[in-house]
Amino acid sequence: MKQTALDIVHPVVQASYFAIVLVLVMAAFQPVLIVIALVAGLGYSAYVRGWRATCKSLVWQLPLVVLIAACNPLFSAAGSTELF
Numbered sequence: 001m002k003q004t005a006l007d008i009v010h011p012v013v014q015a016s017y018f019a020i021v022l023v024l025v026m027a028a029f030q031p032v033l034i035v036i037a038l039v040a041g042l043g044y045s046a047y048v049r050g051w052r053a054t055c056k057s058l059v060w061q062l063p064l065v066v067l068i069a070a071c072n073p074l075f076s077a078a079g080s081t082e083l084f
Contacts, residue, residue, distance in 0.1 A: 002048055 006014050025037045045054045 004048060 006017070021037070025034060028034070042054060045057070
């Protein structure tokens with residue numbers, strides 16, 4: 001793997017950075033920001049791990065995202081009564 005700037009800092013700094021980024025992206029309901037974060041995350045993963053390893057990880061991640069998106073309306077009905 002390639003060495004990045006995050007490799008030279010303390011693990012608490014790394015965890016804090018990623019936690020802050022996740023919270024900001026999840027709190028913002030802007031599709032453009034979410035797409036930018038997704039593309040940046042995939043690009044960083046490809047830079048550090050390579051495209052082949054990134055694509056291999058997407059093989060199990062994409063079906064999981066589709067499953068969660070399909071099941072989400074069952075539990076969250078835009079503020080109305082939950083179905084299950």
